[in-house]
Amino acid sequence: MIIAIDGPAAAGKGTLARALADRLNLAYLDTGLLYRATGHAVLRAGGDPADPVTAEAAARALSPADLDDPDLRTEAAAAAASAVAALPAVRAALLDVQRAFAARPPAGRDGVVLDGRDIGTVVCPEADHKLFITATLETRARRRFLELRDKGVDAIESSVLHDMVDRDARDSSRRVAPLVPAADAFVLDTSDLSVHDALAAALAYVRKRQ
Ligand code: C5P
16 A cells, blocks of 8 residues: 655644554655755755755765754755755655655555655655645644744744745745645645544545545
8 A cells, every 4th residue: 555645844744644654554754854864965065955966966875874863854954955856866866765665665564655745746646545734834834833842942933934935935836846736635734633633534535445
């Protein structure tokens, strides 16, 4: 079974993907981490994340251990991720990694769930189930702000919101693999849903179609 989950930043994709993976015995890949690790590697080497040659080399050099770095969760890594994500050569390099994961779930798992921006449209258009998770801009900015505060990061809610507007605009307007719901995706707005209710709605969608 392949479940594709897409949507904008802080809509609740990761939480939902992990919960679905747990319930349905699936392996989970957070594809945003691949873009974050690529952007972060370029920054660490003193390069420009918007430079296609440097960024493609960083994407091709990624190893699984690079995805465990806690610095990938910073807003600087998110911005660098969004810059490298606009480059076709980077997307092509990371496409192979994502498709290989989807094609061969680890032993003992019944399938995979991938979350990102283009899973249902580009990476796994043949996915058995596609969810597009969204929430209002204010809800998403609030969630990200509280997340940062819980981690002890000194953030300002209005600038978190501002960064999110920029990133949404870049992700939605880029020419390759822009953030759009697949035509056959189930769109779920989590603005007024608890984690429990969002999971129940997603499970109901998956089960109805089996
Ligand atoms: O989901 P997350 O916020 O970790 O993603 C970071 C950035 O990586 C996104 O803003 C987007 O630019 C890029 N991304 C992408 N395609 C994916 C996953 C992430 O372009 N499948």
